[in-house]
Amino acid sequence: MDIELRHLRAFLALCEEANYTRAAARLHLSQPALTRTIQQLERIVECRLIERTSRRFELTEAGVDLVKHSRRIIADIDTVAAELRLRATIEVGFAWLLPDWFAVPRSHYEALGGRITLRRIDDPLAALEAGSIDIALYRNEARLPRHLASRMIATEQRVLAVSTNSPLATANNLAWADLAHYPLVVNTVSGTIHAGSWPAPDPEREIITCTNFDTWIELVAADRGIGGVPALARTRAPHPGVVYIDIPDAPPSHVYLAWRTKPTPLRAVKQFLENA
Structure with missing residues (x-):
């Protein structure tokens, strides 16, 4: 078995908390599950990472080295993942007359590296519910199903x-x-x-x-x-x-953006909504 990110994240959490109970709570794991993960990591690297004889939490020399590498590895992975998420393409559906001001949040989002595809469709809310678009721009006063959420973002004369x-x-x-x-x-x-x-x-x-x-x-x-x-x-x-x-x-009429809440929306969708 190879080292997985879950091993490194569990090990770092334990090192930062210096306590199995607190680290398990932070990771939303049971304490036995955390203990098994750490023991599995030690078997993979074939060396002891945590001193077993000390009354206080203490790392071995190998454990100290692994902490340094783990922090760098996880920071690099998280940075790459964040950058890739920002490049994600989201599809925005609208029925007619996309507002002129929409260019501003679109430009802000694309300046961060993301991409937006616009799709003209007669019923954007139905397309959103069907999962064929990520965000719906609409103007009618509609009652949405429970798995959709919306926000009013503009008023038009x-x-x-x-x-x-x-x-x-x-x-x-x-x-x-x-x-x-x-x-x-x-x-x-x-x-x-x-x-x-x-x-x-x-x-x-x-x-x-x-x-x-x-x-x-x-x-x-x-x-x-x-x-x-x-x-x-x-x-x-x-x-x-x-x-x-x-x-x-x-x-006046109102303009709304709607998105799916289940399944959990993509981070790219959340990022665009923040810009909008």
């Missing part, structure tokens, strides 16, 4: 989207409440508004549904109904058949 053929395209001084009865186009998978986005939803209101942004904007352009979208759509998603109108009292 919302604007009204209407067809160029709609009478609202040239309307002035519109308020959010004025829009409560118009036919509404709702992206049920990744959209930011629905009938409940108004304080008193109209039960007779016509709702036209779709499941992605591309279909949503085409339905608005076809004057099937009005829509609401973050203001960045004005520059990021211009459409010849759509007008974006500022509504001063429109409720």
Whole structure:
């Protein structure tokens, strides 16, 4: 049998604690298990590492030498492992209109040596749950399963989207409440508004549904109904058949990042979340 890292880590913990009970607790081992590990290490190197006759904890000459080498070996291994983890590629899924500010945490993470792959997908939360991406960026108010966690990381001003053929395209001084009865186009998978986005939803209101942004904007352009979208759509998603109108009292939309908590997320994922 060859020396393994578990042998060296156990030996170092014992040397630093100078006590089997404390070292075993630190390593989350039973004391007999730690004793067996140390004895196994001594059999592998074929020499005694710890004095057995002294009443206090004391290393043999070989034990003192092994401590020096063990510290160097484990420090080198930990450094290499940390560097490789930072180079890990994580995949971020988003449904539409990746925010401009996303470039900042992406640059910070990649400056540390990591890599990010972006994936446009209609339902990033479903992809995250299926394990095909590492992090989901989404805007809808979703109830997540217990093995997913999320964090709100930004707030975006919302604007009204209407067809160029709609009478609202040239309307002035519109308020959010004025829009409560118009036919509404709702992206049920990744959209930011629905009938409940108004304080008193109209039960007779016509709702036209779709499941992605591309279909949503085409339905608005076809004057099937009005829509609401973050203001960045004005520059990021211009459409010849759509007008974006500022509504001063429109409720803002929120941007979230979600990740899996089970199994335990990769350290690269945690590193990116810290940067984000």
